Amino acid sequence: MNTAQLAKIFKALGHPTRIKIVEHLIDINTCICGEIVNIFPYSQSTISQHLKLLKESGIVCGEIEGPKTYFCVDKAVLNKFKQYIQNL
């Protein structure tokens, strides 16, 4: 895991809402965008944008099923990330 990839993940987690989204995804394993929209006081487009950023960082992945997209944390990436930090 190189510095650029790490920076992307750190940056993605550098927003309170995105931290909470990731925590929520870890808790419930997987969920669709609409569920997350209902939790936070932000518009659908804003949440979708946050999810896009998280996805682009690699820490979250999304699977399209019909009109819905199921989001979940990529545990392989999360574990590599954890390992990096533990070695600091």
Add this chain to the structure above:
Amino acid sequence: MNTAQLAKIFKALGHPTRIKIVEHLIDINTCICGEIVNIFPYSQSTISQHLKLLKESGIVCGEIEGPKTYFCVDKAVLNKFKQYIQNL
């Protein structure tokens, strides 16, 4: 450690240069701004700004000694941060 504090640290680490600065500080324990300036291809003011951000996040602390400022990683904060991530 609340979400806002965590987000600040994640955000501070969300830049390749700042990651490398922190890695370097961990390696050599403590050093002055000028040393870091010599390592990176950025101006003194840019590095100083990066250090300020890191300091504001709490992950780095600076101690003024005469005209120099000695920077180092705050291990207590780093450990709390590590612990949070490990519990994810």
Add this chain to the structure above:
DNA sequence: TTTATTTATCGTTAATAGACGATAAACGAT
């Protein structure tokens, strides 16, 4: 086929970030 549901994207706006050079401030040395 039309309607409802769900999500992504576009366009916009305001705020923040990242870089720089120039300058000021603090101190040590001469």
Add this chain to the structure above:
DNA sequence: ATCGTTTATCGTCTATTAACGATAAATAAA
């Protein structure tokens, strides 16, 4: 007292981020 060293801050510019509403695209249901 002056000069050199070191760092922080200011002002500027460009780029990116964060939020929104509106809209488009895809599918499920009626």
